[in-house]
Amino acid sequence: MKLQNCLIIVLNKQLKEVELLAESKKINYDDCPEEFLDPLTYEIMEDPVILTSSNMTCDRQTIEIQLLSNPIYPYIRSSLTKEMLIPNKELKERIKRKKWL
Numbered sequence: 847m848k849l850q851n852c853l854i855i856v857l858n859k860q861l862k863e864v865e866l867l868a869e870s871k872k873i874n875y876d877d878c879p880e881e882f883l884d885p886l887t888y889e890i891m892e893d894p895v896i897l898t899s900s901n902m903t904c905d906r907q908t909i910e911i912q913l914l915s916n917p918i919y920p921y922i923r924s925s926l927t928k929e930m931l932i933p934n935k936e937l938k939e940r941i942k943r944k945k946w947l
Contacts, residue, residue, distance in 0.1 A: 884904050885903075886909075890941065891938075892905060896934050903934050
């Protein structure tokens with residue numbers, strides 16, 4: 847029984863440390879420029895890509911997930927393939943410089 851109590855105490859301490867770490871890494875979206883946010887998810891983009899059919903920028907992961915279920919870009923209802931995604935390196939660098947990634 848003492849061993850169980852000790853384990854519970856240690857686990858509770860570790861849990862509190864993880865919670866503090868997670869809290870310190872939370873992002874204040876109020877300070878985030880809107881251009882850093884994916885227009886579909888409103889999350890900060892990690893790998894922004896330009897959609898050639900509309901010249902809009904989205905996060906690669908978001909748009910590739912969309913393409914798995916439907917190869918149509920939702921905003922303009924036109925065909926879209928992975929090959930039509932152009933990396934937006936300049937925006938990605940600005941996001942990194944602001945330490946949003």
